Amino acid sequence: MENCFRPQEKIIYNKPESRCSDVCLPGNRKKPRSSIHRCCYDCVPCSEGEISNQTDSESCMKCRDDEWPNEKKDRCIPKVLEFLSYIDGISIVFITFSALLCVMTVIVKGIFISHLNTPIVKANNRNLSFVILVSIMLSFLCVFLFLGQPQDITCILRVMTFGVIFSIAVSSLLAKTIMVYIAFKATKPGSYWRKWLGGKLSNSIVSLCSSVQVIICLIWLSSSHPFMEMDIHSYQDKIVIQCNEGSVIGFYSVLGYMGFLAAVSFVLAFMVRTLPDSFNEAKYITFSMLVFCSVWIAMIPAYLSTRGKYIVAVEVFAILASSAGLLSCIFFPKCFIILFKPEKNTQSCLLDNKYRYG
Template identity: 85%
Template sequence: MEEDEASIQEIFCSVQNLDAVMIVSGTMFQERRSSRPSSKEDMKCMDKIVIQCNEGSVIGFYSVLGYMGFLANVSFVLAFMVRTLPDSFNEAKYITFSILVFFSVWIAMIPAYQSTKGKFMVAVEQLESRCSEVCLPGSRKKPGSSIHSCCYDCVPCSEGEISNQTDSESCMKCRDDEWSNEKKDQCVPKVLEFLSYTDVISKVFITASALLCIVTVLVMGIFFSYLNTPIVKANNRNLSFVLLVSILLSFLCVFLFLGQPLDITCILRVTTFGVIFSIAVSSLLAKTIMVYIAFKATKPGSHWRKWIGSKLSNAIVSLCSSVQVIICLIWLFSSRPFKEMDTQSYQDKVIIQCNEGSVIGFYSVLGYMGFLAAVSFVLAFMVRTLPDSFNEATYITFSMLVFCSVWIAMIPAYLSTKGKYMVAVEVFAILVSSAGLLSCIFFPKCFIILFKSTINTQSYLLDRKKIYE
């Protein structure tokens, strides 16, 4: 075996400047320029080496073959002519047969040679034996081919991995914020996903928020214009304006949820709408309590008369809102929200979102807001039939029913979505619940003020009072 390898190496050294091909076990090997085999392992893969020279000049090559054929033809004709001469040991017959065999071989060789020429020809000047195709970028070598133990297969890189050179032994994993392209030969940045201002759903939210803000301002203008009318005075003007301002701010806080999240916007998002909604619901709770007190105070000698006034209602709103403010402060000081880059949920994109920091703090804000809404709903439902002029307990009942329904439906939808759609669910809940408060509480009053002015008079109130008495 060592002698065979030495002889092979001598052949390689003697044909450095020739063009040659190698056929090994029926498999074509690609060659690269080298005066020796690259390793003994390459030599072990070789069963037979056929070296074929490039003719250089085709005319010269076929001139040699032509002249050789001419001599053989002359020899064949002469031998065929003298094959019957009576000479002892006449070898003309043998010459005839040998030339016939010679002709047959070379005539059959020419088309076979022409059909294989170039197909198996590679440069001996680069002699690096291969029993596999070159592994292109985007793939790697996989040892253990079925052809031979020293051969390999080419397998594509896995998702999120690349190889940027040929015959790579392994694939490189992309960074967390990058992903492999289609060819898997380059890492490209992942798409950043957040609820941007250019999204269609964001444009819908912006349009809805702007229109609702305009409607709220118009309602406030109507109430200012009819500030001293009975319907405005009977429903506690101060609480009505506090509620309207809270609803207006809730529509405006939608813009905190749009655009790329920042640490400051993540802090302001939940805390702002939590405090604003707490003020709004506290106002409705105070309105409901004041309706009950007003009914009780109409009885002669009632001790409820001393509770009538703006002090009690302002105290209720301040106390209930302060509890929400304290919950938010505890949440911010313990574990405040922050911007988060989620690279694991999706392969080809990075979700920029707000992490609540403390899940307990987040659900405490929502829980307390739901508690105020439930108390307001129960009290409003209890006093909805009291015979009070312009009693808005019925409207408060419907508004709290809408409010609670929206936020109860929002929680499972919020938990089942990710990325910008989770933010969209939250924005939708804010807009719908705020619009429910505005329409249920103030639209009936505006309808009476604008279209039924005869009801909005002092004489009408006195007539209603006589009826109840």
């Protein structure tokens, strides 16, 4: 016989719930409404740099200095490290141009060596020409010190390396210009200037002018040298790894002295630019110093108005542009004559040997 009795079923009634606000999801916080009901509130997103990882959170938490909220603002993630790496598009462009210009400098040097005893190479002190070529080549190579993640040693070598290299190059141009001036002062028989002709004076000028820059760099190193730092304030979601110049006075002293040498070379070359063209290369030095000064003057406002890795890009561009200006203005005209106008590279096209030095 079937059991006609069934167990009594338990009926569960849901408790009615009354809400005047929605649930605040992670990434938001409660904001009390201006009403008579304290339980009513609005959900507002967390502020910049803050997160909430709980539902109906009363407040948001601030991320650490090296972290930043994700898109949902429910957790902190490490900030992106920014520096001018070797794989950046602009770095690849710089590396390409630096390599090409370095190879071009080696080719120019090879042309000069293969035509070492020709009049156009011997004129205007060929030893100084080789010093300038080596300096230009090293300036193209020092671009690699500015690329990649900065370290304390690279920060020290960056500005000081190109400062000394450029000082040697500009000092050599200054010596060239002075020797051109002295050579034409010594054309008169029995002239007092004849004893100053030769390589000793030019070498002394280069050594003295370059030594001043080295002393400035040593003082800078001993007082407050450059170092690597992490800038967490320029960008909210990035940490910029950059070089702190240490002493601002030291940094601008290096650039200022380099500019002083360029200005003196420009003025002297401009003064003697009208001397006979067959011997005189002062007009090429004038134009090269004009390009050099223009690049670095334009670099200053660009340097002061940029941030992050683009400051390094401005410095690298200035180095490449000024070095390329020296190479093209000083040496390309001579290479053109050597390769394509050999009839002008003869003794008859230059002044007599008594007016020539080097």
